[in-house]
Amino acid sequence: MSDSPLGLDEPPQPRDPNASGVYRVLARKYRPQTFAQLIGQDAMVQTLGNAIRRDRLAHAFLLTGVRGVGKTSTARLIAKALNCIGPGGQGGPTIDPCGVCEPCVAIAEGRHVDVIEIDAASHNGIDDVRQMTDAVRYAAVSARYKMYIIDEVHMMTKPAFNALLKTLEEPPAHVKFLLATTEVDKIPVTVLSRCQRFDLRRIPAEKLAAHFGDVVTKEGAQAEPEALAMIARAAEGSARDGLSILDQAIAHASLEGGAVTGEAVRAMLGLSDRNATRSLFDRIIAADAPAALSLLRDQYDLGVDPQAMLKSLLETVHRVTLAKLGNEAIPGQAAEETAALADWAGKLGFPALHRLWQLLLKGHDEVAKAALPIEACEMALLRVIHASSMPDPGELARKIAEGLPIGSAAPAAPSAPAEPAAPRDFAQLLERLEAAHEHHIAARARNLVRLISFNEPVVEVSSHGLPGDLPRDFEQAIRRVLGKRWSLKVTDAPGEATLAEVKAVEAAAEREAVLNSPVVAAAFEAFPDAELIGWTNETRRTA
Incomplete structure (x- = not known):
């Protein structure tokens, strides 16, 4: 019953969202209230803590990162850290705000008069910025600093950014700006240069x-x-x-x-079962089209999106590639999945994995745009399976170079391409590196490495004149090119001449032989001022 005969008493107020019985979604209920609760941003927290302790606080902070990593939460935490007065009311800025003083409580509840949150998505015009810059000159009402938190700042218009520049560069001592954005590339460089930037990382x-x-x-x-x-x-x-x-x-x-x-x-x-993904991938590399399409239809009937299925296959190809490189398994990965990845890594070569990746990636894009997603997914898988009957380009090139017949009863499949033969000597190993565009490391090895012994996968070299970083770089380059672990064993003993020195000696000997040949000698007798600038080795040319 209303106490006023005219019914003009205060209307019912909404219930306190913190009161018992009112459900709050987990994303709001477990929003970080201290820097210790902020996940995966340790570097930023350490930097802010050092700045607060040394009283080296910037006047503007720019927080960037993907959605949901804590940009707005971090801005509120910074506001609490700078305005906290402690339980006794005598505290100063701290990286560990107490959470019980009036500023901390008011900021956490979003009702502090000196902490102004602005949504730039809806307040992005020059008039909004003018109102803010006019209010900046007034001192804070009750807090130590007046804080302006501008969310989605990249959505501000160009005139609004220009109107903000002067205030952002030289704000009053009692004002701090906290800008948050997911698209930092859309912010003018003139604004970026006026802010201390923190890139919040994706949380592992x-x-x-x-x-x-x-x-x-x-x-x-x-x-x-x-x-x-x-x-x-x-x-x-x-x-x-x-x-x-x-x-x-x-x-x-x-x-x-x-x-x-x-x-x-x-x-x-709508995710595909890991076991189903492994079975489907196994059928694809075995070129078993009927079984692959049947497995795909089974997952589709269970509600799995075709695009999600191709995404799972792409993740599988990526994990197989990492396993082939020798990377450690992902924490928490099932033992059967680890065994399957190791088995596929042994069967598939890098060319096949790269081809699978490109074909599946193209299929993923086609399914995203297709009017008939499941049909487009089936055609994409059939294209991948059809590629298994195509000869490997590297194998074709090798046969052509060796003069072997190209036709064969069983064409090379990308699922199990023939691995190139291991290098026979150090010179051939460097040729393999150069063929894979590792020219810099191959040139350094050719000029500096003095070989002692060559026994796959160990190359023993002399330490004389060898830079300290060359063994590590050389081993990494071999691993990238051959997909296997080789080691460069450095020994304090004299080695052979470098390949560059050997080539120089051979070139000098060849030049001397040319000069001593009867035809050239006769030419120099007839023309004493002549100079030998080049020659053609007939034996080498016809070899």
């Missing part, structure tokens, strides 16, 4: 998975490690995206009355 999947595990525990729910890992991968480095997916997954699981399972997350996100 393992850190996200651990964070999501803590959130699940605090929420009184349960989740399988596989489900958390899938959510972390789907978040692509964004904590907010991941928490939104986790929120949905917990709600989905609670209806079933159980824990968040990998199967439920896979179905919710």
Whole structure:
């Protein structure tokens, strides 16, 4: 019942969002309230902490990074750190704000009068900037600093940016600007040069998975490690995206009355089963078209998006390539997946993997634009499988160079191309490096390396005149080109002449032989002032 006969008393107010019984989404509930809770941005936190302790605070900060990595949260934390007065009211700026004083509480609740948040997406005109620059001259009401947090600053117009320049360059001592953006390339360089820039990194999947595990525990729910890992991968480095997916997954699981399972997350996100992806990839490299299309249709009937299926195949090709390079397995990777990757890495050569990547990437783009996605995906897989019946270009070039017949009963398949023969000697090893465009390291080795012994995969060389960085660079170049680990063993002993010295001696001997030949000698007798500037070695030319 209203106390006023005219019904003019205060209308009902919305409930406090922090009150019990009002649900808050996980992305808001677990927003970082201290720098210690900020995930994956340790370098930035250390820099800010040192700046605060040394009283070397910039007047404008620019926070960049992809969505959901903590740009706005970091801006609010900086505002709390600079305005915190401590529980006793006598504190100064600190990297560890207390969270209980009036400025900290007001900033956390978004109601502090001196911390002004501006959404540049809707307030991006010159009039909005003029209002802000007019208000800048007035001192803060109750805080130490007046803070302007401008979110999505890249959406401001060019006149608005120009109007902000002077104030941004020389603001009053009591004002700090905090700019946040996801597209830093759209911000004028004149603005960038006036700000201290922090690039917030994507959060690693393992850190996200651990964070999501803590959130699940605090929420009184349960989740399988596989489900958390899938959510972390789907978040692509964004904590907010991941928490939104986790929120949905917990709600989905609670209806079933159980824990968040990998199967439920896979179905919710439309992801393909890892086992199904491995089976499909195995059928593709075996050129088994009917089985591959059948597996693809099975996944499609289960609700997996064709584009997501091709994305999973691309991830598989990438992991096989890394396994072939000798990289360590991804933390938390299943043992059967590690074994499968190692098996494929042994069967597939780098040319085949690069070809698979290009074909699948082209198919992924086609499916994204196709009017019939599943049909386009099937045609893309058939194109990949058809490529397995095509001869390998490198093998064709080798046969042509050696004069061998090109036709063969079983053309070389990209799934298992013939690996080139190992280099027979050091000179041939350098030729392989040059053929792979590793000209710089090959030239250094040709001029500086004095060989002692050559026994694959160990090349023993003399330390005399050898730069300290050459062995490491040489081993890395061989690994890139041959896909195998070779080692350059340095020994304190004299070695053979360098290949460059050998070539110089051979060239000098050949020149001397030319000068001593009867025809050339007779020519020099007839023309004493003549000079030998070149010659053609008939034996070398016809060899």
